[in-house]
Amino acid sequence: MNQRQTVAERGGTSRPGKNGDGAERHDEIHRSISDAIIEHRLRPGARLREDALAEVFGISRTGIRKILQRLALEQLVTLTPRRGASVTRPTADEAKDVFDARQMVECGLMPEVARRITEEDLRELRDMARRERQALKSGEQSTAIRLSADFHARLARISGNATLADFVERLCSRSSLILAVYGNPGHLGCESHDHDDLIGHLEAGNGERAQAFMGRHLKAIEASLSIVEEEAEAPDLHRIFSG
Amino acid sequence: MNQRQTVAERGGTSRPGKNGDGAERHDEIHRSISDAIIEHRLRPGARLREDALAEVFGISRTGIRKILQRLALEQLVTLTPRRGASVTRPTADEAKDVFDARQMVECGLMPEVARRITEEDLRELRDMARRERQALKSGEQSTAIRLSADFHARLARISGNATLADFVERLCSRSSLILAVYGNPGHLGCESHDHDDLIGHLEAGNGERAQAFMGRHLKAIEASLSIVEEEAEAPDLHRIFSG
DNA sequence: GGCCGCCGATATGTATACAATGAATATGCA
């Protein structure tokens, strides 16, 4: 049923075979899944069966596999041979690595960002921060989480260094996964006004202040996590039952 | 024909069907192509036809496509829709971004590396540096280039941060491509004794010296490039023939 | 009674077949 729907839909906008580059559709699906993971609608550990995804999106398994592989390289999903794909469950070590990396790169970019930021950038960032606060207030956690990641990624993009911006974007996506596993409910990642304050420093052209503030901001997020290594693989039965 | 050859070959080393996880073979092929690119045996712009690769490595196009996709995400090959894959030709902007990123990350890692480095690490690094010098002396450019990239990647790995180490590894691979396009023949990337000097600072536990030295080292490499934007797409014929 | 091994179902890995597209070439007309 679902597949027929899709075919019909595609046939409606263009000829069934000659679609306007199927790659766009793949990107779209990639984003759909990516968003679902980042917004915690798909929790870490959730299995992603190829057949099911193929049916949902109305393409064959071939395309789904391609997308899953890309997600795997972005470390949002884990591909276990012969076991299929599942949403990555970051370890405590990985969480630490990711936040250390963010500390180094995002802070390091702030001076350049402060130098290059334009009025238009500021407007856009303020809008994102506003929407994030609003989402938080109205309890739309999913939206807030994604907006927060978007904010950090957008900020990095202003530096003009596409390579580092891409890296930050990936780190933010993974941070969202980390929040899903180690975050305390009710206490979401970014404090309500941190992003606004950060914008203030940038608007003032004060790169050093922005850098220091970003450092504290990230440290605060990391500190809010309750990182307790779950010994999923080989629980120490002796220790557990020694009492 | 080709397939029969391959089956026979694989049947010789192991049972035809039950190979020791085909994923290993894929990794192997990935590394083969990756090495060929890094070592400049495949120059930027070289086309990589799926059929040809499938024949060479004795697997079907399906597996090749998977590998090409992975290489594309690592930005070693460029995948143009309907036109196939080719070795990426980095632009001048990308080259700048990559070296800026290396400056930030590799330098930033040096203090932690200096703190954590062990005797064994030092031994291994010295050995790599030695082999690199030797390769340079005997004119094996390909080997020298790869060893140089390996050295930097290995160094980053010592920091203990896998995420940043992976990133550095990717940056080094891309740097190799950049060297292929913008490097001056005869003047290879890393100066002969830079790596040895760097090891010295690390051995002395002097993270700050190492950081500063790495900064100069990378700047020196970047400065040795002749980055002239080749106007491949739309050459200004008026300008060229105005004389 | 509990553990080990077997067997069916399910899902993934791989190859192949077919369709569609873009490039190169040949051809006809002005």
Next chain:
DNA sequence: TGCATATTCATTGTATACATATCGGCGGCC
């Protein structure tokens, strides 16, 4: 002779079919 057009060819994009490995339950054996 030069340019526009039609055709063919080479190559990629997609779907499907088949082979293979893993997970669950069940029965036999110790």
